[in-house]
Amino acid sequence: MESTEYAVVGAGLSGAATAWHLAARGHDVALLERSTPANDAGSSHGSARIFRYAYPEDFYTALVQEAKAGWDELARLSGKQLITPTGAVDYGQVRQPERLAAVLAGRGIDHELLSAQAASERWPQIAFDTQVLWHPDAGVIDAHESVASMVDQAVAHGAQLHNNWAVASITAANGGYVLTSEDGRSLHAANVIVAAGGWLPQLLGSLSLPSSFLSAIPQIQVRQEQAYHFPYADQPDQAESPWPTFIHKRAGWQAYGLPGGRDADFRGQKVAEYNGGKILPSAADQDGQIDPANRRRVIEYVKQYMPGLIPEPYAETTCLFTNTPNEDFILDRVDGITILSPCSGHGAKFAPLIGQLAAGLATGTASVPDQFRLAAQAGHVEAGAHA
Ligand SMILES: Cc1cc2nc3c(=O)[nH]c(=O)nc-3n(C[C@H](O)[C@H](O)[C@H](O)COP(=O)(O)OP(=O)(O)OC[C@H]3O[C@@H](n4cnc5c(N)ncnc54)[C@H](O)[C@@H]3O)c2cc1C
Structure with a gap:
């Protein structure tokens, strides 16, 4: 043996x-x-995961700072850009942008807290409903x-x-x-x-x-999550997008999105409902099927909150969350x-x-x-x- x-x-x-x-x-x-x-x-799998420092707890923000050193080392060793800088916006009542800003301030991480109005002027492609935390050092990880x-x-x-x-x-x-x-x-x-x-x-x-x-x-819950790529309304075919990543948390609904990169032919934003997929006994039970009701919810969300996207997904994918309580x-x-x-x-x-x-x-x-x-x-x- x-x-x-x-x-x-x-x-x-x-x-x-x-x-x-x-x-x-x-x-x-x-x-x-x-x-x-x-x-x-x-x-x-795929080309898009959010890299961000914004967490409501100092514990995780400090860990992201530590992790960044590892990403820099890996980029140096591989000679590849594994994180594309985009910056991030975080907003919505439940997301508590002020609290996130306080954590970033405590860690000396560059950020701004903007009114919804000021944020809408800077990113007219997004309809903001609360104050917005912006931090420019966020980006998109190419997971694969x-x-x-x-x-x-x-x-x-x-x-x-x-x-x-x-x-x-x-x-x-x-x-x-x-x-x-x-x-x-x-x-x-x-x-x-x-x-x-x-x-x-x-x-x-x-x-x-x-x-x-x-x-x-602890109880481990596996979910088959779903994500959709929506085309940019005003900038098709751009490898470099001015779109930030976003996390929008309101009561009863959490959405996130990010430039989809290679998976999206560099021409769209990946948007998903957080914890919106079905619960599975285990990864072996996944079927890779998109739930039409979930697709409809995300399309409605894009219509309401993402004026800079055409609300017709051109690609979609499933992926597993493995959640602890x-x-x-x-x-x-x-x-x-x-x-x-x-x-x-x-x-x-x-x-x-x-x-x-x-x-x-x-x-x-x-x-x-x-x-x-x-x-x-x-x-x-x-x-x-x-x-
Ligand atoms: C839709 C989605 C969006 C996400 N967005 C973000 C984000 O924006 N930012 C962020 O930081 N994180 C994000 N994540 C989380 C992040 O992607 C995961 O934390 C990470 O990929 C987990 O990696 P893993 O290696 O633990 O699991 P996996 O990538 O699933 O790796 C487990 C591996 O084990 C193999 N395996 C399983 N059983 C066996 C066995 N018996 N024998 C041998 N091999 C086995 C599997 O084939 C698999 O390759 C997201 C995840 C999903 C699904």
């Missing part, structure tokens, strides 16, 4: 980042992916290219990428673990990092996790198994940092924020269970 020091399960943004950081530290790494890196069935770049870095440091290697079970053996694939192959690993995205709920029961650890994992990530370890779930719809921007934290936790060389550990999320984990 082949063996490795660290097996990383899943090559989305989280697993790719973890494999990169482990391999760069000189460890022997096997990256096992049920399909291919950043495949369309996961959460890390980012995964590819991190996998390249991992492989350059000696990691082995195994495509089409779907882990079915993990069993404790010989001071480590035996990973068995759905088609009967096996691999021995001293340590395992599980970064399986929306497949995590279905895998949890097959990982030989102690029951105290398993029961402390409070949208915190899960990053914890028991014995030689590290569990990693930085989804909840906002994990992409942290990817290089999440990989660094996961590598530190898995190697026992660094701790991770308490907020990501199960003890903080679900009450109590048996003393001594954590490495």
Whole structure:
């Protein structure tokens, strides 16, 4: 049986980042992916995720600042622009622009708080309904290219990428673990990092996790989200768009949008209802079908709030959210198994940092924020269970 020091399960943004950081530290790494890196069935495909500093909690804004250093390093190593600067606008009663502005001010991050009127003059393509937070250092992450770049870095440091290697079970053996694939192959690993995205709920029961650890994992909800590309009314065919990313939160409805980049032929804004998709038992139950009622809701939203878009989507996609109840990530370890779930719809921007934290936790060389550990999320984990 082949063996490795660290097996990383899943090559989305989280697993790719973890494999990169482990391999760069000189460890022997096997990256096992049920399909291919950043495949369309996961959460890390395509060219558009919002990179922003605006969070209502200082905790996450500080983490974005840390993550940015990792993005800069990855851009330098890959020679690619992985984040396209666009700036971001955040607005709506529930979004609380003033609160976001206070957090950014506390962190010394460039921003402006504008009246709805002033914002409408600057971005006539958007109809604002409250004050608006603008911060110019936000942008759009090319998720697919980012995964590819991190996998390249991992492989350059000696990691082995195994495509089409779907882990079915993990069993404790010989001071480590035996990973068995759905088609009967096996691999021995001293340590395992599980970064399986929306497949995590279905895998949890097959990982030989102690029951105290398993029961402390919060409820994980997988949603099949939907996003639509709407053409710009006044600027077809522009690779560089003056459109910012936006997050608009009102009571009962949350929308976000961003220049869609390559996925949208550089000629439209990707717009979606946040948490607007159906709940699935697990990623394996997704059907990739758009719900017509959701499409209609988003079209109506665009008609009302996005005068700069033609309200006829020319492309659409589904993608998986993997939500914890409070949208915190899960990053914890028991014995030689590290569990990693930085989804909840906002994990992409942290990817290089999440990989660094996961590598530190898995190697026992660094701790991770308490907020990501199960003890903080679900009450109590048996003393001594954590490495
Ligand atoms: C529509 C949408 C919009 C988003 N917008 C933003 C945004 O604007 N800003 C932001 O910061 N974040 C955003 N996110 C969140 C971000 O994209 C996710 O946090 C991130 O992609 C999660 O990556 P992951 O590696 O954890 O999961 P995934 O990308 O799903 O990767 C998991 C991988 O594991 C593999 N796998 C699963 N099971 C097995 C197995 N048994 N064996 C081997 N391999 C396995 C899968 O094939 C997959 O490749 C968005 C997500 C979605 C879906």
